[in-house]
């Protein structure tokens with residue numbers, strides 16, 4: 001069944017819902033509520049909120065991507081986190097949210113996407129491999145934050161994924 005989902009830039013009013021959604025989307029690291037509020041305000045132009053509208057007029061946040069343009073690299077969109085609630089998975093929502101951000105006027109110069117993924121996050125690899133295919137370009141990987149060197153052994157290595165160049 002396809003759901004009535006609307007994609008929009010987030011506002012600060014979405015901040016706490018983002019906090020709750022991320023909590024319900026392991027293995028994502030939760031951030032502070034304050035961090036989510038900044039994502040929904042300072043980084044709203046490169047982030048997206050997916051709202052599911054119910055028959056009762058209520059809406060619920062079922063998807064979120066936090067992203068930003070890399071400082072000093074206006075051609076690169078960095079995707080920080082992607083979260084889709086259980087009920088909305090497997091329908092292409094995460095892929096649609098990435099495309100939605102790329103279509104914004106402030107992403108007109110973007111030719112690369114970067115993100116980081118741990119080796120064991122199969123769903124995330126599948127999502128970004130799909131994005132590279134859809135954009136008809138390649139995906140390269142390298143180590144960004146290493147388990148011992150950067151996390152003192154407390155977190156798995158985060159692989160840097162770079163997708164591009166692409167044009168739209």
Ligand SMILES: CC(C)(COP(=O)(O)OP(=O)(O)OC[C@H]1O[C@@H](n2cnc3c(N)ncnc32)[C@H](O)[C@@H]1OP(=O)(O)O)[C@@H](O)C(=O)NCCC(=O)NCCS
Pocket residue numbers: 025026027028080081082083084085088089090091092093094095096121122123124126127128130
């Ligand atoms: C990863 C996640 C965002 C995917 O959301 P989604 O809306 O279900 O993803 P999509 O439907 O757009 O799928 C995109 C691609 O990934 C694949 N995929 C999605 N979930 C998958 C899974 N669990 N295992 C294998 N492949 C998966 C899809 O098959 C699709 O590929 P295809 O088009 O080649 O078939 C969602 O499962 C989630 O929130 N997981 C928990 C948080 C997380 O790990 N986030 C990613 C880290 S940034």
